[in-house]
Amino acid sequence: MVAIPPRSNPPSPSLGQLLREWRTLRRQSQLDLALAAEMSTRHLSCIETGKARPSREALGRIAATLDMPLRARNALLLAAGYAPEYAERDWAAPALERMRHAVELILAHQEPYPAFVLDREWNVLMANGAAARVNRLLMDGRESRHANLLHQVFDPEDFRPAIANWSAVAEKFLHHLHAQLAAAPTDPVPRRLLAEIARYPDVPALGSPHDGEAPAPVLTLEFRSHAGGLRFFETITTFSMPHDVTLQELRIECAFPADAHTAAVCARLAREDAAAAA
Structure with a gap:
């Protein structure tokens, strides 16, 4: 555990x-x-x-x-007895409208591949159509039980059964949480999140062995689906030199296909969605 x-x-x-x-x-x-x-x-x-x-x-x-x-x-x-210098606004605040528009452009340009936006507590704030389509495929049309990515990944009744390499993915998330905790030991958020996901069964320990295999340059997320196995790798985008707490802690995660089959499935899902909407 x-x-x-x-x-x-x-x-x-x-x-x-x-x-x-x-x-x-x-x-x-x-x-x-x-x-x-x-x-x-x-x-x-x-x-x-x-x-x-x-x-x-x-x-x-x-x-x-x-x-x-x-x-x-x-x-x-x-x-020290001074007022805070940096604002912390709600993501939906009017002052952040231009930033939301910029994020919407990033999400749209990522089509037909998934992209979504996370806050400091790993809540999914926004997602593009591709993320919704892939999620429906992996979840057999069911909606997720959680709006929080960590709970989606660790809950056995949510997204977790669809992740073929779940142990490696879970360990990656745990490393991220421990890095958050180490970077700001007084911040209660990563400690609370660690406590919440630890309640799920079979949560791996950090540093689990991987059969002596050399680690890949990036972690590939492997999924089971009725359309066959899907494989993605992810990139993270953040705002450069923000002067707002919310913006600094925002992450835009974009998933890219790691093989031709995954790319073809994403393109097919997009065509089917467009045909249904026509």
């Missing part, structure tokens, strides 16, 4: 705790961070111990040096 580091519900970490945590993650000493953030080691030490309150500008330099994501930068500001 997947191992979940135990953690109760602690109070919000102090500024010093956050700085020490991020320095440890980035493997930086106080001296390294102080030099890069253009401050004295003594001043940084006083900030970490709560004896000094940094300015917003100083916190910005520290966050940039530590390459902290926007959500963590907001947490750093809050811990």
